[in-house]
Amino acid sequence: MQFQTPLLPARLLRRYKRFLADMVLEDGREVTAHCPNPGAMTGLAAPGARCWLESAAPGRKLPYGWRLVELPDGHRACVDTTLPNRVVAEALASGAIAGLEGLTDIRPEFTLAPGTRVDFAATGADGQRVLIEVKSxxxxxDGWAEFPDSVTARGTKHLQELTIAAATGARAIMLYLISRSDGARLRIAADIDPSYARAFDAARAGGVEVLAIGSRVSPQGVHIGAAIPVDPGPQA
Structure with a gap:
C-alpha cells in the first residue's frame, strides 16, 4: 500500500486524549495531528520520537494524520490502525499471502449476522467459505511481537465469532499483521488481557487458523512481508 501523498517528517511533542498528538515539523511549526490508534501504543509515543505525517484530505478538522514512527534501533512502525486492512486487502487481491492464494469474491467488512462483521469474506479455490479477521x-x-497492547473486549468477541464460524464448516482465519519492521515472532500478551488469551487458545483449539505476517514499513508505504512463527503453546 503506497501513501497517496509524500509523508512529512516531524518530532513528537506529546500524545494525548488517545486520538491527538502534538508534533513539531522540520520548519519549526507546531501542529496537532490526528492519532488513528486507540491502543496503549507502548514504546511508540516517546516525546522526541521521529514521526511521519500525512496531509489530511480537504475538509478534515486536523491538517495531518500520524502514520509512522521511527524506533530507537532504526526500525519503523505503522501507528495507524486503519491501514493494515488496506495492506491485507491488496495482498489478498494479488495472492501475495501464502496459503491464501486464489481467493475470489473477496468482500471487506462482511456482515455474518446482525451485529457481527468480519474484516474479509471470500471463496476459496475449493469453494469453501473463507473468513478473515485482521489485527494490527x-x-x-523481549523479542516478541505481542497482541493486544491493551484490554480488547472487541478482539475477544472476534475470536469467539471465528470459533463459531469454524464449527459450522467455514475456514476461519485470525491474521495478525506485524505493523513494525522488527517483529520476527508472535505471542499473545496474556498479562495485559487474560480473557483475550483464553479466547485465543479456545479459537485455535476449535479450528481457527492463526497467521502472523510481517510487514515492510517505509515513508513510501506499508507492504506485506513474510509469514512469521506463532508461539505454538497455550497462551493463557
Whole structure:
C-alpha cells in the first residue's frame, strides 16, 4: 500500500486524549495531528520520537494524520490502525499471502449476522467459505511481537465469532499483521488481557487458523512481508 501523498517528517511533542498528538515539523511549526490508534501504543509515543505525517484530505478538522514512527534501533512502525486492512486487502487481491492464494469474491467488512462483521469474506479455490479477521500488532517485548497492547473486549468477541464460524464448516482465519519492521515472532500478551488469551487458545483449539505476517514499513508505504512463527503453546 503506497501513501497517496509524500509523508512529512516531524518530532513528537506529546500524545494525548488517545486520538491527538502534538508534533513539531522540520520548519519549526507546531501542529496537532490526528492519532488513528486507540491502543496503549507502548514504546511508540516517546516525546522526541521521529514521526511521519500525512496531509489530511480537504475538509478534515486536523491538517495531518500520524502514520509512522521511527524506533530507537532504526526500525519503523505503522501507528495507524486503519491501514493494515488496506495492506491485507491488496495482498489478498494479488495472492501475495501464502496459503491464501486464489481467493475470489473477496468482500471487506462482511456482515455474518446482525451485529457481527468480519474484516474479509471470500471463496476459496475449493469453494469453501473463507473468513478473515485482521489485527494490527505494534507491541514488542523481549523479542516478541505481542497482541493486544491493551484490554480488547472487541478482539475477544472476534475470536469467539471465528470459533463459531469454524464449527459450522467455514475456514476461519485470525491474521495478525506485524505493523513494525522488527517483529520476527508472535505471542499473545496474556498479562495485559487474560480473557483475550483464553479466547485465543479456545479459537485455535476449535479450528481457527492463526497467521502472523510481517510487514515492510517505509515513508513510501506499508507492504506485506513474510509469514512469521506463532508461539505454538497455550497462551493463557
Amino acid at each position: 500488532v505494534t507491541l514488542l517485548r
